Amino acid sequence: xxxxxxxxxxGLWQGAALALFAMGYTLVFGVxxxxxxxxxxxxxxxxxFAFLCVTKLNWPIWYAIPAAMVGAGFLAVLLxxxxxxxxxxxxxxxxxxxxxxxxxxxxxxxxLSQDIKWVTIVSGALIMLGGFVLDYRSGxxxxxxxxxxxxxxxxxxxxxxxxxxxxISQFGAQVSRFPPNLFPVKPYNVTAEAxxxxxxxxxxxxxLGLMIILSFLINRxxxxxxxRAIAWSERTxxxxxxxxxxxxxxxxxxSGALAGAAGVLLGLAFNRLExxxxxxxxxxxxxxxxxxxxxxxxxxAIAAFLVGMIRVLSVAYIxxxxxxxxxFGLLILVLLLxxxxxxxxxxxxxx
Amino acid sequence: MKTRSFxxxxxxxxxxxxxxxxxSSVANAAQTNTLxxxxxxxxxxxxxxxxxxxxxxxxxxxxxxxxxxxxxxxLGAAKIKLITEDDxxxxxxxxxxxxKLIKEYKVVAILGPTLxxxxxxxxxxxxxxxxPVLAVSNTAGGxxxxxxxxxxxxxxxxxxxxxxxxxxKNKFGYKKVAILYGNDDVFTKGGYDAFKKALDDxxxxxxxxxxxNKKDSDFSAQLTKIKGLKPDAIIVSALAEEAASIMSxxxxxxxxxxxxxxxxxxxxxxxxxxxxxxxxxxxITGAAWLITNDTPGxxxxxxxxxxxxxxxxxxxxxxxxxxxxxxxxxxxTAGSSNPVAIRDAMAKIKNLDTVLGKFSxxxxxxxxxxxxxxxxxxxxxxxxx
Numbered sequence: 122x123x124x125x126x127x128x129x130x131x132g133l134w135q136g137a138a139l140a141l142f143a144m145g146y147t148l149v150f151g152v153x154x155x156x157x158x159x160x161x162x163x164x165x166x167x168x169x170f171a172f173l174c175v176t177k178l179n180w181p182i183w184y185a186i187p188a189a190m191v192g193a194g195f196l197a198v199l200l201x202x203x204x205x206x207x208x209x210x211x212x213x214x215x216x217x218x219x220x221x222x223x224x225x226x227x228x229x230x231x232x233l234s235q236d237i238k239w240v241t242i243v244s245g246a247l248i249m250l251g252g253f254v255l256d257y258r259s260g261x262x263x264x265x266x267x268x269x270x271x272x273x274x275x276x277x278x279x280x281x282x283x284x285x286x287x288x289i290s291q292f293g294a295q296v297s298r299f300p301p302n303l304f305p306v307k308p309y310n311v312t313a314e315a316x317x318x319x320x321x322x323x324x325x326x327x328x329l330g331l332m333i334i335l336s337f338l339i340n341r342x343x344x345x346x347x348x349r350a351i352a353w354s355e356r357t358x359x360x361x362x363x364x365x366x367x368x369x370x371x372x373x374x375x376s377g378a379l380a381g382a383a384g385v386l387l388g389l390a391f392n393r394l395e396x397x398x399x400x401x402x403x404x405x406x407x408x409x410x411x412x413x414x415x416x417x418x419x420x421x422a423i424a425a426f427l428v429g430m431i432r433v434l435s436v437a438y439i440x441x442x443x444x445x446x447x448x449f450g451l452l453i454l455v456l457l458l459x460x461x462x463x464x465x466x467x468x469x470x471x472x
Numbered sequence: 473m474k475t476r477s478f479x480x481x482x483x484x485x486x487x488x489x490x491x492x493x494x495x496s497s498v499a500n501a502a503q504t505n506t507l508x509x510x511x512x513x514x515x516x517x518x519x520x521x522x523x524x525x526x527x528x529x530x531x532x533x534x535x536x537x538x539x540x541x542x543x544x545x546x547l548g549a550a551k552i553k554l555i556t557e558d559d560x561x562x563x564x565x566x567x568x569x570x571x572k573l574i575k576e577y578k579v580v581a582i583l584g585p586t587l588x589x590x591x592x593x594x595x596x597x598x599x600x601x602x603x604p605v606l607a608v609s610n611t612a613g614g615x616x617x618x619x620x621x622x623x624x625x626x627x628x629x630x631x632x633x634x635x636x637x638x639x640x641k642n643k644f645g646y647k648k649v650a651i652l653y654g655n656d657d658v659f660t661k662g663g664y665d666a667f668k669k670a671l672d673d674x675x676x677x678x679x680x681x682x683x684x685n686k687k688d689s690d691f692s693a694q695l696t697k698i699k700g701l702k703p704d705a706i707i708v709s710a711l712a713e714e715a716a717s718i719m720s721x722x723x724x725x726x727x728x729x730x731x732x733x734x735x736x737x738x739x740x741x742x743x744x745x746x747x748x749x750x751x752x753x754x755x756i757t758g759a760a761w762l763i764t765n766d767t768p769g770x771x772x773x774x775x776x777x778x779x780x781x782x783x784x785x786x787x788x789x790x791x792x793x794x795x796x797x798x799x800x801x802x803x804x805t806a807g808s809s810n811p812v813a814i815r816d817a818m819a820k821i822k823n824l825d826t827v828l829g830k831f832s833x834x835x836x837x838x839x840x841x842x843x844x845x846x847x848x849x850x851x852x853x854x855x856x857x
Contacts, residue, residue, distance in 0.1 A: 124700035127725070131692040294522075296713050301749040308726055314700075316726045391689040393717060401687070436693035441683045442655065 126315040128437045129430070134321040136429025137328035138390070141383040142402055143409040143421040144335060145197075145376030151416030152352045152372045155273040159200055160380050160406065161399025162284035167193035167381025168388035168398065169288060175299060182303050182389070186327075189385045190378040196284075197377025198370050199249075202256060204276040206366075210265045214256025221248030226283070230290045257366065281399070288396035297394045304389065324386045331382060332422055335375070339418065348372055352416070404445075405432075408452045414465025424463065427451070507550040511809045513538075513799060514555050514573030516584035516594070521561025525743065526609060526788045527586050531556055532781050533789035534583060537796035540776070547804055552796070559585050559594075566590035570597045580803070580811045581606065583795050586788075588612035588659070595622050604802075604815040608795040609788050611737055612662055616837045621815055623837045625795050625828065627760040629666040629737050632843045636758030637670040639845045639856065640734055646704030648677040652694055652718065653709035653736075655683040663709035663736030671707070679703050684714070691718050692725060699727050709736035715755075716747035723751045732756055740787060745851040755848045761790040761828050762844045762855055768825035794826040 142164060149157045171189035174180040180188070203222060207215045225245030228238055304323075308316035339345040347368045350358045359365050387402070388394045409428050413420030428448055435447040455462060515534050517527035538554040541547065555577050559565035566585045573579045574597065581604045585591050588610040598605045599619035607615055607624035616622050640646075651667065654660035671678060679701045682694040695718070698706060706727070708718055715738055722733065732754060735744075739757035748755075761767075763774060763784060773793055777785040785793070802818035803809065822832045829841040845856040 124696050127696045127699070128693060131696060135690065296747075298747060306720075306724060306751075308724055316724075318724050387689075391717060392720065393689045393713075397687075398689075433693045437697050441694055442685075 123314065124437070126312050128433055130311065130315055130317050130321070132430035132433035133426065134317070134324045134390075134429075135433065136426035137325045138383050138387050139402070139405055139409060139429050140422045140425035141328050141331060141379050141386070143406045143413070143425050144332065144418050145379035146406050147410040147413065147416055147418055147421040148335075148348075148372060148379075149376045150410065151418070152348055153205070153273075153369065154270075155205060156277070156407075157197075157200070157205075157376070158274060158277040158403065159204065159280040159284065160376070161403030162281045163193050163197050163200070163377045163399075164380040164384040164402060165288060165394075165396060165399040166196055166284060167377075167384035168394050169292060169297075169384075170381065171385040171388070172292075172297060172299060172394055175303065186382065186385050190381045193381025193384065194374040194378035197373040197380070200277075200280055200377075201370065201373040202253065204280045205273050206256070206369075208268045208272050208276065210262035212256050212259040212262045214252050214254070214259050216252070217255055218249055218252030221245050221250075221252050224248060226287075229287060285396050285399070292394075292396065294396060298392050299389060299394075320386075320390050324390055327382065327386065331379065335379070335418065338375070344368070344371060405448065408448055410462075411452060412455045412462055414462025417462065417464040420462060420464030507548050507803070507807060507809065509549075510551050510553040511547070511803060512553045512555055512577050512579045513796075514557065514569075514577065514579035514582040514584075516557050516559050516566055516569045516573070516582060516586070516590075518561040518586035518590070519558040521565075523561040523586050525741070527558070527561075529786055529789040530584070530586060530608065530792040533777060533785060533793040534796050536773075536777055536780055537793045537800075541796065541800045546800055550803075550809070552800065552803075554796075555579060559587075559590055561587060561590070563590050563593035566594035567597065570594040574598065574601050574603055579603065580809045581799050581814055583608055583792065583799070585610075588615060591615055592618070595619070598622075602815075603811045604818060606795050606799055606818070608791040612658060620819075620837070621811075623818060623833060625798055625826075625831065625839045626791050627839055627841070627843055629663050629758075630669070631838070632758040632760065633663070633666040633736070634670040634673065635843045636734065636756070636845050637667070637674055637676070640705070640732065640756055641674060641676065643856075644705060644732060646676065646732075648679050648703055649705045649707050650680045650682070650698040650701055650703040651678060651707045651709075652682045652684070652691070652698065653707075654686055654711070654714060656685050657711070660709045660711060660736065660738060663738065667707050667709060667736065684710075686711075686714075688714065689717060691721050695722050695725050695727065699725055703731065705731060706733045707735075708733055709738065711738040712741045712743045712747065715739050715744055716752065719744075719748040719755060720751040729754055740846075742786060742853070745848050745853075749851075752848050752851070756856055757846060759787055759844050759846050759853075760841070761787045762846050762853065764855055765827070765829070765844065767827055767829045770827045773827045790827050794828045794831065797826055798824065798831065 146160050167189045170192035171185040174185035174188050175182060202218055225242060228241030228245050233241060305319050308318045311317055339348060347363050350363060351365055351368055355365060405428060409424045410421050413424030431447050431451060432444055435444050517530045518524060519527040519531060534554060538552045542551045555573060557569035557573060559569050570582065573582055582598055583606050585594055586609050591607055591610045595605050595618045599621045602621060604621045604623065607626060609626050610624055611626050611628045615624055651664065653664035680698060682698060684691060684694060708715060710718060715735055719733060735755055735757045739755055740759050744755060745752045774785060777789060798821060801821065801824055802814050806813040806817035819833060819837060824831045832840040834840050846853040847856040
């Protein structure tokens with residue numbers, strides 16, 4: 122048991138990164154009642170945005186992290202407009218956006234000559250921008266519809282496929298790595314035996330910082346009040362004059378930025394980026410938000426640390442083959458004893 | 473749609489079953505015992521797909537060898553014609569390639585395929601058609617066991633690792649080690665089995681056996697546990713990707729460089745040093761071939777390869793290069809391009825000079841030559857002394 126302090130550190134910083142991912146996940150659920158399964162793909166793209174900034178633009182990592190968060194945030198907003206908004210209310214702008222997106226995809230992955238490729242990509246992006254503005258300005262949707270609960274889940278799975286395939290076409294299926302020496306590797310000694318590396322300190326610090334900022338945003342600002350109002354009732358919020366679409370876009374932006382931050386940080390810590398990296402964290406993240414109570418941000422944060430600890434300690438003291446079995450064991454236990462999650466409450470007081 | 477694909481499958485199965493037997497008997501009767509003209513040899517490499525890091529250097533080296541053999545007049549008036557097929561790193565691709573080579577091109581022997589997995593699917597086709605196969609990169613168990621027409625020149629880990637353990641034990645004098653291996657992959661599990669046997673045979677104590685799964689990125693829990701046990705050395709059986717992460721995280725967790733990390737065949741790739749950077753320094757692994765070997769013709773091979781392709785050959789290239797020479801030698805001894813005669817001549821090869829060293833086949837058609845132990849110094853593999 123002499124290695125316990127080190128194992129606790131291992132669990133702690135991984136829990137922190139998982140918390141970032143899961144808070145965004147649960148925020149979108151709290152507001153819109155949809156599980157955005159494309160969160161894992163956003164996480165992956167966040168890591169690759171930073172990778173592009175560092176390798177192609179030669180930015181220092183300090184600029185690359187916020188840039189990746191902003192990039193992933195906008196990606197999540199775009200995802201909402203493409204995959205979720207048309208299910209809530211379809212506008213003519215939404216159709217233009219989709220047309221632009223298809224042109225963009227053709228340019229990005231189609232087998233075209235270099236010049237035509239760029240013309241297609243740029244014109245696709247411009248049409249998308251136009252569609253975005255049209256969609257935002259259109260007061261009256263073509264039709265509002267009641268879709269089954271499963272529809273957004275299916276469309277987010279579809280979005281995941283598109284995003285992962287795009288990443289494979291751009292970066293290849295193999296593992297990409299950040300250049301070495303981005304970060305000092307010399308670990309700090311916490312106790313005589315236990316060490317923590319600078320990147321792990323950064324993960325912990327940034328996660329805790331973002332958690333505090335998020336809880337301030339939700340609880341103390343006008344935007345947070347609007348988000349909570351929509352979570353309570355979208356219809357009432359509209360009647361009260363809240364710009365619902367705008368607030369939903371903000372929610373997606375925050376959620377995407379958090380996923381992007383988690384992607385960069387874990388990508389940096391393990392120095393391993395691949396198009397399928399979202400899959401694993403997504404399962405862990407889903408466990409976290411169910412254990413924490415769907416829609417409860419504080420619950421997600423605490424459950425993330427719990428899951429991180431269980432993952433590490435089960436490997437350390439039981440058997441590494443059973444790591445995921447223990448995590449899902451916890452999930453089943455919570456579902457049996459407290460189906461709404463440890464910190465879950467009824468819908469009216471959520472978020 | 474369903475009935476059509478079923479029909480197609482049936483036709484395919486009929487072809488598989490009946491055609492080769494009929495075909496080879498006719499072909500054998502037609503071939504005479506003199507060597508002349510072009511002798512078609514098939515080569516199946518993974519040029520695209522997951523294993524595309526290995527295939528191209530095999531293709532380059534085999535083409536270089538064929539070119540040299542034809543220029544030297546080793547086979548008299550006859551020339552080797554190498555027909556290369558890509559199996560796309562899949563079993564299906566390998567089966568299609570074998571089928572095409574045997575039926576369409578009537579090859580007298582086949583080199584490859586790159587992956588053991590594909591070999592297990594495709595080799596039985598050649599066995600049934602009585603065309604010899606020389607595997608040049610399959611290291612898993614159960615390859616030559618598929619039939620008496622299947623050979624390999626790539627040393628399996630069971631033969632490499634005892635030597636690795638012996639040499640490193642003599643140098644470091646370690647008595648207790650910890651093992652870390654991937655338990656959901658045939659290749660890394662096979663490496664673990666080989667190490668376990670070698671360690672047991674040589675009386676080295678195993679403090680702990682830790683496992684991980686393919687695509688894991690976090691090894692800190694296992695490594696922390698290993699660090700706490702204070703082993704004299706750490707044995708790792710992992711693919712290059714995971715091996716790189718393990719090396720980096722071990723050093724990050726403060727496992728000192730005085731504890732050597734000894735790896736299986738997965739370490740045997742220049743990628744390891746590229747991926748893990750300075751953390752890969754001092755990684756040790758057994759190998760069948762090393763660029764600085766002073767085996768017969770090795771220096772000339774490395775120079776010719778570098779001149780032609782502008783890069784240094786790796787172990788996969790050397791084994792493919794040696795493979796073509798082994799086949800050529802068998803054809804020369806047989807004095808015939810009859811596949812059965814070539815098989816019989818190949819089975820008798822003893823102490824042939826190749827870039828891998830003095831090369832023989834044992835009675836099970838497994839390769840016999842001395843393995844080497846290598847260590848990463850300044851990002852390069854050098855001979856471990």
